[in-house]
Amino acid sequence: MNKPKVFVTRHILESGLRLVMDFCEADVWPGELPPNREEILNHVRGQQGLLCLLTDRIDREVMEAAGPGLKVISNCAAGVDNVDVPAATARAVPVGNTPGVLTDATADFTFALLMAAARRLAEGERQVRSGAWKTWSLDNLLGADFSGAVLGLVGFGRIGQAVARRACGFGMQIIYSDPNPNVPPDQNRVRTNETRIKAKRVELDTLLRESDFISLHTPLTGETRGLINAAAFAKMKPSAVLVNTSRGPVVDQVALFEALKSHHIFAAALDVTEPEPLPTDSPLLKLDNCIVVPHIASASWRTRQNMSRMAAENLIAGLKGEHLPNCVNPEVYSRSKQVPN
Ligand code: DGY
Numbered sequence: 503m504n505k506p507k508v509f510v511t512r513h514i515l516e517s518g519l520r521l522v523m524d525f526c527e528a529d530v531w532p533g534e535l536p537p538n539r540e541e542i543l544n545h546v547r548g549q550q551g552l553l554c555l556l557t558d559r560i561d562r563e564v565m566e567a568a569g570p571g572l573k574v575i576s577n578c579a580a581g582v583d584n585v586d587v588p589a590a591t592a593r594a595v596p597v598g599n600t601p602g603v604l605t606d607a608t609a610d611f612t613f614a615l616l617m618a619a620a621r622r623l624a625e626g627e628r629q630v631r632s633g634a635w636k637t638w639s640l641d642n643l644l645g646a647d648f649s650g651a652v653l654g655l656v657g658f659g660r661i662g663q664a665v666a667r668r669a670c671g672f673g674m675q676i677i678y679s680d681p682n683p684n685v686p687p688d689q690n691r692v693r694t695n696e697t698r699i700k701a702k703r704v705e706l707d708t709l710l711r712e713s714d715f716i717s718l719h720t721p722l723t724g725e726t727r728g729l730i731n732a733a734a735f736a737k738m739k740p741s742a743v744l745v746n747t748s749r750g751p752v753v754d755q756v757a758l759f760e761a762l763k764s765h766h767i768f769a770a771a772l773d774v775t776e777p778e779p780l781p782t783d784s785p786l787l788k789l790d791n792c793i794v795v796p797h798i799a800s801a802s803w804r805t806r807q808n809m810s811r812m813a814a815e816n817l818i819a820g821l822k823g824e825h826l827p828n829c830v831n832p833e834v835y836s837r838s839k840q841v842p843n
Pocket of ligand 1: 578
């Protein structure tokens with residue numbers, strides 16, 4: 503029996519690659535860098551499945567290039583802002599993602615960034631490496647305290663709640679804002695998975711004004727693009743530390759640069775930027791109070807193996823005509839296929 507043909511836009515880890523190679527005739531992009539636009543359009547032609555990464559823009563043109571035989575798009579990430587999901591839905595093509603398995607790794611790393619920015623870890627390391635550190639002193643690289651500080655979580659889904667659980671251990675006060683009515687309502691004790699924690703739902707404005715630490719955990723949508731802009735920075739405390747592990751465009755980077763340079767806020771740490779990678783001459787990289795790392799919040803061995811496996815399972819389920827284990831547009835299963843002109 504002929505195996506279904508798929509395009510895999512980059513090497514995924516062994517746990518997923520093995521499943522894909524066993525079940526499919528796979529064209530796996532061999533490059534370390536993502537395929538460019540033209541390469542995606544060429545390689546996707548005639549494929550029944552597409553397994554892609556968050557670096558690939560999968561829009562209507564790509565789906566058209568694949569043709570009517572395209573049965574599934576499996577994104578190896580929790581976020582799907584790189585995929586035009588409505589265009590896929592209009593073609594009755596299910597889109598898969600990999601939520602859940604990266605919650606703990608991302609929450610852990612969020613804390614690493616909060617601490618690194620607040621306690622000036624990167625500055626300290628540069629001091630030592632450059633020989634600028636001459637002796638221990640009482641006032642070298644003073645930073646912010648965690649205990650008793652207010653942590654504001656913008657977005658209180660799985661990852662935001664996991665960060666909140668960690669923050670409890672540090673004795674922080676937690677407030678959160680989330681436009682999604684399905685997240686826990688305004689109450690003093692919030693049940694997050696197995697744990698009950700003290701956290702209060704507030705308006706975004708209140709969160710911006712009252713937080714010592716602000717951490718972003720919202721998907722990138724039309725509403726959240728540029729959410730943290732000049733007006734938002736104007737409301738923050740001078741002691742505020744901002745961490746972004748969501749998506750780069752949620753923060754207006756020009757406004758961020760101004761806020762950091764003028765010390766209107768204390769520090770920032772970015773796992774995600776716009777674009778990625780940030781050009782090496784970006785003004786943000788010249789600031790001592792800004793840490794930028796290469797989108798690695800979920801980069802633990804176990805997590806990336808699990809993401810790869812889940813992406814493969816979504817792909818294979820779609821090729822078999824089964825419901826994807828993790829599907830972001832389940833409405834495709836209740837509508838007939840209509841390919842728009
Ligand atoms: C995601 O999955 O959306 C993260 O940004 C990368 O793990």
